[in-house]
Amino acid sequence: MSGYNYEEDSPLANKSNIPEKSFLESLSDDGLLEYIAGLSQEQGEDHGEQYSRGDYFHDKQKRQEKQDREFRERYGNGSELFSGISIYVNGFTKPGRLQLHEMVVANGGKFVHFLSCKGRVSHIIASNLPLKKRVELASYKICRPEWIVDSIEEGKLLPWQDYALLSDQDEIQPKLPQTAIVSCKHPDFLKQFFSKSRLHHLSNWKSDLRAEFCERFLEKPLRIPGKSEVVTVFHIDFDCFFASVSAAANGFDIHAEPIVVCHGTKNSDIASCNYEARRYGIRNGMWVGTAVRMMPRGKKLVRLGYDFEQFELMSKRFYQILHDSQFELVLPISIDEAVCVTGYLTHSECELICRGIRENVSNVTNGCTVSIGCGGSLVLARLALKRSKPDGYQIVDCDGLDDVFWSHLKIEDLPGVGHSLACKISEYSYPPIGNLLELRQMAQDSLRRCVGEKMGNKIYLAVRGKDDEESCKMIYEPRQFFQRKSLSIDINWGIRFDTIYEIDEFIDRCTQYLIDKLRELDKKTSQLTLKIMKRSKDEAIEPPKYLGMGKCDPVARSTRLGVPTDEFGVIATEIKSTFRSLCCPPRELRGIAIQFNKLEKTASNQAKLPFVDAKIYQNLPSDVKSEIGRELNKRSINIRRTAPKRINSYQEQFIQELPTQIRGEVENEIHITNKVNKTKFDEIKEQVAKRQNEKVNAKSHFLGENTILLPIKFQNQTNFKKIIQLVMNWVDGTIRSQGPHEKDLRLFEKYLQRLSDTNRLPLVLRICKLISVKLELRSEFFSHCNGFQEWEKVLLQMILPKLNKNKHTFQTVRKLDIDFDT
Structure with a gap:
């Protein structure tokens, strides 16, 4: 093709080995002054004082079109490759914006410098788009810059669909709908957030499974083994559950292709990945963009979306198989993991059960696999499960364990031991401890000094194949172990507020959601915990992940309510006052979590004593007040003075002057503020006054009959x-x-x-x-x-x-x- 070539024709191209100059550097002094004058925003001589912003952009567009015509006449050769096409470049691209400008104009196209209104351009060129712009520009033809370069090289206009940016997602990857609510100020934000939250679904499924177990226990008492009985424990877990179920539902081979499950692209978190993807270093929690860069050349990473209906269906089938296997106890750990307990079984009987479960699960879940660990205790079954993954089973016995078994297990494989604790144990002695075989040689006193008495005893028993007292409660006291002890809500995405009043409204919605759940459980709470995520000082205002938290400092505070309650006003007011005591500016808030602790069953036979507010009684007409008083005494209804809100006379006078529409809101705000002041400053003042009184009365016992002591x-x-x-x-x-x-x-x-x-x-x-x-x-x-x-x-x-x-x-x-x- 004898068309425009950037390297040969562009005035910006570097045609020799001399250092490259920018376009402005290549202009002479007179040319530079003329160029500046042409771009100047001051058009007073031509337009006078009525020159508006719209006039400026109109004139700017005319000048740019004139410059494009002059460029085409000078460097173009009559090519109309991009005739009838108008292009806008968004963000950083390679080739750059100036190069793409020259390529498009020289080949008959129109280049739009700013997107002032929809419909002005036919194509948008971009290498990447944030989530917000993906939603805003979803109706445009968005393609990568390679479309322009390749079309010029081929001498014909190639299909833009082959270079579509949004098709970088897999076709089965769900796209964010245009009606998505991304503002936490919207009343329906919580509803949509929970509908898309994987962790919310997991939490609900887990609580439902445990509630179902407790209901089964009440309907038909299960046989619980005694502490002196010998038991056999099966720990059963799906292999990469989300990736396996999604792959089976969409026709992918879980063993042949690297597959991850995520919401979107680039800055989306990976919820689950198969073992083929893990071979390339990909891990759960990693960003999709990072995982794509880790893939070797020619290998494509398959990205699948969440299919919550399939997840729930496969989980129900999985648990149904376990219930049909005649275990004495089926203890739910999560949606894809369970612990099953039965009496003593021989090695061959355990093998028969493991094979049967694995075969049945594979048949009903379209080829998904489970791994099974079997042992005489919970910790042995857990360690055997670690050894059996992926797609296997292992049966171990406490008496038949050898050094080979322990030497192949790391410290992190122990239940309840994370990475930081494992590093602490490993570095406690020299040379560092590398596996459980070496950890078995560590004395119990040394373990206690290293990690504390409770954890030290637990680890000491675990490396000998025994369960500690707390772990044994799962088997021997399952009903108490699986009873719900707390209720919480945690929002760590999309939190952006401007004022404290917006946060109050959001707290009201969160509190109402939790109270509805609390009443469904027929329980009340007596302790509240508020945890917030505050943007760190060195963190950018907007992190790389769209509306994510970024780097934050966690701050938490708990408060007791005296008596269990499910009253919205009491709980919401307490949470608001707690938030104010944490001193977090509204614009710095990035996450908020509310937890109800110490849940207690609602007492159905506890009736509230009726009473009449003394203020209401005093406002009654004098001619009926005495008669109503006698009737109240006859019915044993007390006249009680309610605790007044702490509002001084000046505030009360100010409130009385306000319009009735906002009087209640202001009074409530004053009440919350006074509560905050009381919980902080007033408490300190009371403590100081108490210490001073103690000093004054230190020798009061010498005063004889005037003593303050008994x-x-x-x-x-x-x-x-x-x-x-x-x-x-x-x-x-x-x-x-x-x-x-x-x-x-x-x-x-x-x-x-x-x-x-x-x-x-x-x-x-x-x-x-x-x-x-x-x-x-x-x-x-x-x-x-x-x-x-x-x-x-x-x-x-x-x-x-x-x-x-x-x-x-x-x-x-x-x-x-x-x-x-x-």
Whole structure:
């Protein structure tokens, strides 16, 4: 073809080995000034003061069309390859925008510099489009820049469909509908978010399976093995469940082609990938764009969409097979994983069951495979499952385990041990621990010091094929183990707010959704947890993933409600006040999660006591108030004053001046703000005031009858000064005789013990010192008397042991280092 060639004809092309110059650098001084004048936005001389923005773009378009005609006359050769085609370039492309401009214009096409309205262009050239523009430009013909280059090389206009950008998705990959709601401010955002959320479906399926197990337990009590019985545990798990089911539903060979399941392209997360894809380093959670770049040349990555109906159908078939296999217990772990328990079985019987289950699952799921681990405990079955994957089964026995079995397992293969914990254990000793065989050599005390007592005991038992007490509850207390203990909602995509009032509305919708679920379960909650994701300081405002979270700092706070409730107003107000206490600017919020903890069954026989608000009663007409009061007393209906909202007189006056339409909203906002202030600043003030009062009243117990503490009597006396005088007279009266009477001593000892129990140790110390001084003064004259020796015995064997026993309390309160010796 003798048409336009960029390398030969373009004024921007580099035709020699000299360094390339830009278009502006190639202009002379006069040419540059003329070019600037032509592009100038100041058109005052031609249009005067009425020159508008529309006039500017109109003139700009005319100038660009004139420049294109001059370019075609100078470099074109009459080619009409792109005649009747108008092209707009979006974003970065290769070749670049200027090169594509020259190619299109030189071959008879029209180049549009800005997309001012729909319908102006016939084709859009782009190498990549974000999700938002994919939705906006879905009706356009969008193709890659190679369409222009290849058409010029072939000398004919090639079909644009072969270069369509959106066809980069597989045909079975579902596209985001044009009516998709992507704004979290929309009332139907939650409904659509959950309809597309894989994790939401998984969570619902898991909770439904566990609820069904509890219902089966109630309808027909299942046989639960005793803790002394020998059991056989089967741990059964699908091999890459989502990828296998999607591949079977769409006619792909799961063993031959690399397959991933995801929502979209580029920045979409991979939910599941088959083992063929894992051979190339692809993993779950990876971005699709990263996975595509990891594929070798000539190998195509198959991307399949979510088919929730097929997932649910195959899961039901899977569990039906397990229920038909006559296991004593079928414990649901997730939609594609279960633990089955039965009595003691021989090795051959276990093999027969494993083969039967694998064959039946393959038949009813169109070729999907499961792996099975079998052992005498939960942990052995789990480790055997790790060894059997993919598409296999392994049967192990605690007595028949050898070093080969343990040496092929990594620390991360243990249940409950993640990557960070495995690294901590591995680096605890030298040389680093690499497998479970080496971990078996580690002492139990070393494990406890490394990861804590509870986890250390669990790992120590696990590497010996035994279950810890917490894990055993799944088998021996399954009903309590699978009961629902919490209810939550977690939104981590699409969260973009401008004001606190938009967040309040979103919290209201989330709370109402959770309360509806809570009432379906016939339960109430007594503890709330709010977790938010706040954009990190060094993170871009908009992350690479469209409306994703990006890098965030998690912040969480829990609050107790005193009594279980399912009241919307109580819960929503508490969550809003908690959010305000976290001090997160609305524009920085990227994710929000609300969790209801400590769920309790609703008491059906608990009736609320009726009452009438005192404010309503006082507003009744005076002529009927007394009659209504008698009727209320007859029916045992109380007149109760409700707790007023903390609004001062100035705020109340301000509210009364507001229009009635917004009065309630403002009053509610003031109530929430006051609640936040009370939970933070007022609590600190109360604690400071309490400490100050403690300092003031530190010696109040010396004030006799004015003491703030409960009085302790001795011989019917509560005044400590009078009690001291009574004890001193008692010592003086008995020191020269046979000493104090045994019954009197028992009463005195009880008095001292009560002083010690109520942390009034300084009083005991004062009594001790006074008796000691009294004996020292009388020792010269009465040391030979029995009474003197008896009082010394009281001092040494009764009073001093009480002081030494409770000296830590005295040291803590008085900040003194005291030891009471003889």
